[in-house]
Amino acid sequence: MSRVPYADSNGQLSVEVSLKNAANVFLVDSSNFRKYQNRQQYSYHGGYYTRTPVTIRVYGAGRWYLIVEGAGQYQYRFY
Numbered sequence: 001m002s003r004v005p006y007a008d009s010n011g012q013l014s015v016e017v018s019l020k021n022a023a024n025v026f027l028v029d030s031s032n033f034r035k036y037q038n039r040q041q042y043s044y045h046g047g048y049y050t051r052t053p054v055t056i057r058v059y060g061a062g063r064w065y066l067i068v069e070g071a072g073q074y075q076y077r078f079y
Contacts (some may be wrong), residue, residue: 004033006064007078013064014057015078022050023071027058033065 007013017025026046028036035042044067046056058064068074 002017005076005078006063007066008063009058011015011060012057012059013078014055015064015066015076017052017054017056017066017068018075019049019052019054019071020073021069021071022047022048024067024069025054025056025071027056027064027065028067029058029060030063030065033063036065036067 007015011029015027018026024047026044028042028044032042032044045058046054066076
């Protein structure tokens, strides 16, 4: 698996993702990222998007990982 983008949050975090193709785009916290890696059931914020840009906002302190499946190339920024 290639490097997975992440950002640390003090309580609120947003990400904007520009896609070339429709894709699954979601944010997971550290606990759910481990479950995702181990192919266990996990919780996430996001979904399947056909329009771009995608904006996802999460609430909660800690590290959040950006997962993009099926998009090929994409650009992102956390804020």
